[in-house]
Amino acid sequence: MRRLDSSTKGFAEAFDVLVNDRRETDSDVSSIVEQTIRNVRARGDVTLLEMTRRFDGFDLNKEGWQVDASTCRAAFDGLAPDLRDALNLAAKRIEAYHKAQLPKDRDYTDKAGVRLGARWSAVDAAGVYVPGGRAAYPSSVLMNAIPAKVAGVERLVMVTPTPGGEVNPTVMAAAHLAGVDEIWRVGGAQAIAALAYGTDRIRPVDVITGPGNAWVAEAKRQLYGVVGIDMVAGPSEIVVVADAKNKAEWIAADLLSQAEHDPTSQSILFTDNAAFADKVALAVDAQIAGLATGAVAKQSWSANGAIIVVKNLEDAMPLVNRLAAEHLELAVDDDRAEALFDLVRHAGSVFLGRMTPEAIGDYIAGPNHVLPTGRRARFSSGLSVLDFMKRTSFIALDAQSIKAIGPAAATLADAEGLPAHAASVRKRL
Ligand SMILES: NC(=O)c1ccc[n+]([C@@H]2O[C@H](COP(=O)([O-])OP(=O)(O)OC[C@H]3O[C@@H](n4cnc5c(N)ncnc54)[C@H](O)[C@@H]3O)[C@@H](O)[C@H]2O)c1
Ligand SMILES: N[C@H](CO)Cc1c[nH]c[nH+]1
Numbered sequence: 001m002r003r004l005d006s007s008t009k010g011f012a013e014a015f016d017v018l019v020n021d022r023r024e025t026d027s028d029v030s031s032i033v034e035q036t037i038r039n040v041r042a043r044g045d046v047t048l049l050e051m052t053r054r055f056d057g058f059d060l061n062k063e064g065w066q067v068d069a070s071t072c073r074a075a076f077d078g079l080a081p082d083l084r085d086a087l088n089l090a091a092k093r094i095e096a097y098h099k100a101q102l103p104k105d106r107d108y109t110d111k112a113g114v115r116l117g118a119r120w121s122a123v124d125a126a127g128v129y130v131p132g133g134r135a136a137y138p139s140s141v142l143m144n145a146i147p148a149k150v151a152g153v154e155r156l157v158m159v160t161p162t163p164g165g166e167v168n169p170t171v172m173a174a175a176h177l178a179g180v181d182e183i184w185r186v187g188g189a190q191a192i193a194a195l196a197y198g199t200d201r202i203r204p205v206d207v208i209t210g211p212g213n214a215w216v217a218e219a220k221r222q223l224y225g226v227v228g229i230d231m232v233a234g235p236s237e238i239v240v241v242a243d244a245k246n247k248a249e250w251i252a253a254d255l256l257s258q259a260e261h262d263p264t265s266q267s268i269l270f271t272d273n274a275a276f277a278d279k280v281a282l283a284v285d286a287q288i289a290g291l292a293t294g295a296v297a298k299q300s301w302s303a304n305g306a307i308i309v310v311k312n313l314e315d316a317m318p319l320v321n322r323l324a325a326e327h328l329e330l331a332v333d334d335d336r337a338e339a340l341f342d343l344v345r346h347a348g349s350v351f352l353g354r355m356t357p358e359a360i361g362d363y364i365a366g367p368n369h370v371l372p373t374g375r376r377a378r379f380s381s382g383l384s385v386l387d388f389m390k391r392t393s394f395i396a397l398d399a400q401s402i403k404a405i406g407p408a409a410a411t412l413a414d415a416e417g418l419p420a421h422a423a424s425v426r427k428r429l
């Protein structure tokens with residue numbers, strides 16, 4: 001863990017290093033992914049078979065390539081009642097939040113008599129990546145699949161690794177609940193490439209969404225253009241802005257909640273009190289020791305964690321904006337949280353006040369937990385129904401309205417030296 005103090009010499013340089021640290025996209029990852037994509041294009045299912053054997057440790061031909069609908073239904077029926085209730089509640093809240101995102105078509109006639117507008121429609125087929133290497137993510141099934149179904153996607157394909165050949169029943173139960181149509185037991189960059197280009201077994205999709213580790217995120221980035229993607233959602237991150245009125249144990253748990261995802265995850269605390277910073281650092285170490293995920297959390301905290309002491313929390317906000325973190329907690333009194341929130345320009349999702357831990361957003365609040373990482377909240381947003389939709393504009397003229405705006409079009413075509421364009425308008429005037 002790095003400990004920085006904004007009042008010391010050399011802070012600006014040390015903070016630059018933190019901001020510019022590209023911890024998930026070293027050249028190694030990107031060249032491995034390039035090669036994987038090439039292999040999937042050339043050898044399709046054979047590459048999937050080999051890579052699944054190598055990374056997930058089982059034989060797709062023996063254990064099955066897909067999980068069928070009846071297995072998912074049985075998994076749902078077999079859930080413990082409290083888990084089923086929790087999944088149902090999460091699904092309802094996610095659905096309600098995302099239904100409200102549905103865009104409206106436009107259709108109107110302007111003053112020149114020209115009819116204009118746009119219609120929204122869903123993509124035909126979407127692929128959702130559900131991570132499954134280190135942990136199973138039923139919550140990510142809901143977060144990806146429900147917005148796709150709300151958008152009206154007809155063919156919804158899920159890919160997820162099943163390490164050791166173990167199919168996670170809660171993931172499959174969530175797929176049943178969310179209405180996933182096809183499930184393939186492949187993961188990593190190879191699964192993304194299969195969805196983008198298709199293989200003999202897997203038909204290609206139009207859009208791929210979902211989070212994943214560095215290889216998955218890089219594959220989506222490289223395949224953008226062949227398919228649509230939501231954004232680059234890689235290893236999890238959290239920035240917590242906290243004053244000394246917090247309980248150090250709560251803040252330590254919040255930092256660890258994202259550190260436990262992946263050794264390349266990042267957790268950063270800003271505080272205006274050095275003694276509180278010490279307490280949180282001790283609490284993190286104490287809690288790591290008791291976590292089943294302690295080994296991963298420790299790697300993440302040691303390599304990428306930071307505690308930054310600032311003069312006051314308002315001064316921290318420009319620094320917070322430069323980090324553009326996936327998650328930002330403002331753990332201060334409610335009115336101060338609002339004031340700090342007004343200073344936030346770049347963050348994937350913001351958690352306001354002391355009683356709003358980020359983990360609530362991971363599971364149950366309603367907004368999507370698939371969010372941009374790696375400083376990409378500067379230019380992209382969390383997953384929404386719009387990622388599964390596209391907008392088609394339309395224009396309708398009649399004999400009157402073409403007279404109103406046609407001559408200007410022909411003049412512009414002349415100026416561009418495109419006579420066929422000009423003629424196609426003038427012939428109608
Ligand atoms: N940003 C978000 O919205 C969000 C949400 C949930 C999870 N996450 C992140 O998703 C990630 C999940 O990662 P995971 O590893 O548990 O599961 P994963 O499914 O993303 O990755 C597992 C796959 O990675 C591939 N892989 C593993 N080691 C490899 C190597 N050395 N070379 C090439 N490929 C390799 C394998 O094919 C394996 O099946 C975490 O980083 C977590 O932080 C992000
Ligand atoms: N924090 C992750 C997004 O970075 C989402 C998640 C799912 N389950 C637990 N957490």
Ligand SMILES: [Zn+2]
Binds near residue numbers: 236258261359
């Ligand atoms: Zn999480």
